[in-house]
Amino acid sequence: MNGGTTSPVPDPGSRASGLGDRRPARGFGAALGWTVLGALVPGTAFLAAGRRRLGAVVLAVFLVLVAGAVWLATGGRRFAARTAVDTDVLLWIGIGGAVLALLWAAVVVAGYRMLVPPGTSRGRHMVGALVVAVLVAGIAVPAAFVGQLVTTSRDLIDGVFADDVESATVDVDDDDPDPFADQERVNVLLLGGDGGEGREGVRTDTVMVASIDTDTGDTVLLSLPRNLQDLPFPEDSPLAEVYPDGFWAGSESESLLNAVYRNGPAWYPDVIGPTANPGADFLKLGVGEALGLDIDYYVLVNLEGFSQLVDALGGITVDVNNWVPIGGEPTLGILPDDYIAPGPDQHMGGERALDFTRGRFGLSDYDRMARQRCAINAIVEAADPVTLLQRYQRLARTTEDIVRTDIPRSVLDDFVDLAFLVQDADIRSVVFDTDVIDPAYPDYDRIRTLVDEALDPAPPAPDEAPAPAPDEAPAPAPDEAPDAAPDPSADLADACAYDPERAEQALAEGEPPTRRG
Numbered sequence: 001m002n003g004g005t006t007s008p009v010p011d012p013g014s015r016a017s018g019l020g021d022r023r024p025a026r027g028f029g030a031a032l033g034w035t036v037l038g039a040l041v042p043g044t045a046f047l048a049a050g051r052r053r054l055g056a057v058v059l060a061v062f063l064v065l066v067a068g069a070v071w072l073a074t075g076g077r078r079f080a081a082r083t084a085v086d087t088d089v090l091l092w093i094g095i096g097g098a099v100l101a102l103l104w105a106a107v108v109v110a111g112y113r114m115l116v117p118p119g120t121s122r123g124r125h126m127v128g129a130l131v132v133a134v135l136v137a138g139i140a141v142p143a144a145f146v147g148q149l150v151t152t153s154r155d156l157i158d159g160v161f162a163d164d165v166e167s168a169t170v171d172v173d174d175d176d177p178d179p180f181a182d183q184e185r186v187n188v189l190l191l192g193g194d195g196g197e198g199r200e201g202v203r204t205d206t207v208m209v210a211s212i213d214t215d216t217g218d219t220v221l222l223s224l225p226r227n228l229q230d231l232p233f234p235e236d237s238p239l240a241e242v243y244p245d246g247f248w249a250g251s252e253s254e255s256l257l258n259a260v261y262r263n264g265p266a267w268y269p270d271v272i273g274p275t276a277n278p279g280a281d282f283l284k285l286g287v288g289e290a291l292g293l294d295i296d297y298y299v300l301v302n303l304e305g306f307s308q309l310v311d312a313l314g315g316i317t318v319d320v321n322n323w324v325p326i327g328g329e330p331t332l333g334i335l336p337d338d339y340i341a342p343g344p345d346q347h348m349g350g351e352r353a354l355d356f357t358r359g360r361f362g363l364s365d366y367d368r369m370a371r372q373r374c375a376i377n378a379i380v381e382a383a384d385p386v387t388l389l390q391r392y393q394r395l396a397r398t399t400e401d402i403v404r405t406d407i408p409r410s411v412l413d414d415f416v417d418l419a420f421l422v423q424d425a426d427i428r429s430v431v432f433d434t435d436v437i438d439p440a441y442p443d444y445d446r447i448r449t450l451v452d453e454a455l456d457p458a459p460p461a462p463d464e465a466p467a468p469a470p471d472e473a474p475a476p477a478p479d480e481a482p483d484a485a486p487d488p489s490a491d492l493a494d495a496c497a498y499d500p501e502r503a504e505q506a507l508a509e510g511e512p513p514t515r516r517g
Helices: 028-040 044-048 052-073 077-083 087-115 122-160 238-242 257-267 278-291 303-313 350-358 365-382 385-390 392-402 409-423 444-455 500-509
Strands: 185-193 204-213 219-224 297-302 316-320 324-326 338-340 343-348 403-405 427-431 489-491
Touching: 028 044, 028 087, 028 122, 044 052, 044 087, 052 077, 077 087, 077 409, 087 122, 122 392, 122 403, 185 278, 185 303, 204 257, 204 278, 204 365, 204 409, 219 278, 219 365, 219 444, 238 278, 257 278, 278 297, 278 444, 297 303, 303 350, 303 365, 303 392, 316 350, 316 365, 324 350, 338 350, 343 350, 350 365, 365 427, 392 403, 427 444
Parallel strands: 185 297, 219 427
Antiparallel strands: 185 204, 204 219, 297 403, 316 343, 324 338, 427 489
């Protein structure tokens, strides 16, 4: 005591421990408010508690993470997608996410403890504990979701893509950092396997090749009819020795293109050497020779599971220009159960989309091939990044069940780059229908010529042709010009677009007969 005055007793809570930052006084309600804000923006609770240096560090780390997340969602989407196909990186992301969630939760708890006023009643402490528990749960739930996504991704990659591909047609070089650098195009064989209940083995009723420009992503879909005969094989292949005149399996019906996958390995199981899928390798060699291309990889989708894939995407939207039969068997005279009516922008779930791609009663195989290409185009349009993220787990489970491929895991990041290019590029279609070839007596030289023209089209003709030289005969008049070969190449978006005149004509003719009468 000095001169009748007393020295104030220092408040032990007035200074942050060891840091020299003053802690302002506040009520319990303000402490809860700052705790909530500190959970949303880590570091702010520490700043409010007077722990300025600690708060600044935590806030800076948080802002860096937010900036990184924004970049990944915008300009860094390709980097994020490439990362998502690396199982080792995914493992570290899972571990890092768990550690980050624990640290975030610790920041919330520590911030509340620093902010709660001394002498707070037991009841208020219980309220505070409840608020903190809710905030921690809000951190734990998305962290668990991220962990689940990581696990699902790793399982999908492990289940579909092999590290060491056992294939007679794929040469894997794990040390090549850019396997597509020397390739102008990557050619992927797309197969729709129609195996299922009541069918023996797998028939590939859908056979297409996606030829992708590695610089632009421009893609040409080359569709071959399922009843194509005499499939050739490369001269340097052992298959050319056993099939010198093209594929043959004892009868015409068993020797069509859609029977090669099943019957080739059944007759000659070891002719091409060790492979995990001999049927696919038979087709890669044969289709490649038929088109004059080197087929790099194949993807086989079981059409019995196609509907699951469409449902997992939330459905697809297609235009329908004619009555599409559902069911029916023309060879037995069994009428369809129903028809899909013509109309624009029809949103279809999995079962209806499968009907759309398979129906052929009263129609040709080429009609069905056209609808299958349109369905693929619709799937590409439906698979936007937001949809993929929202439905990723279901898509992953579905894909693992219905897809087989020989694409090695080591080139997945390069395929991610191609996928981003294809998403914004042109997709054209070449259909080898009866206007172009005779599937019973195919002219494979003509097929290869048409493929070359589709992949490397000639530049457009100038608006005005140069005048002929004096000693040249004038060009023939338009009505005297020789018949031009039909151009089988078409923009897929145009080919799948709604045609009001065609659809209205079909509607005017009425629904064809069904079992219902």
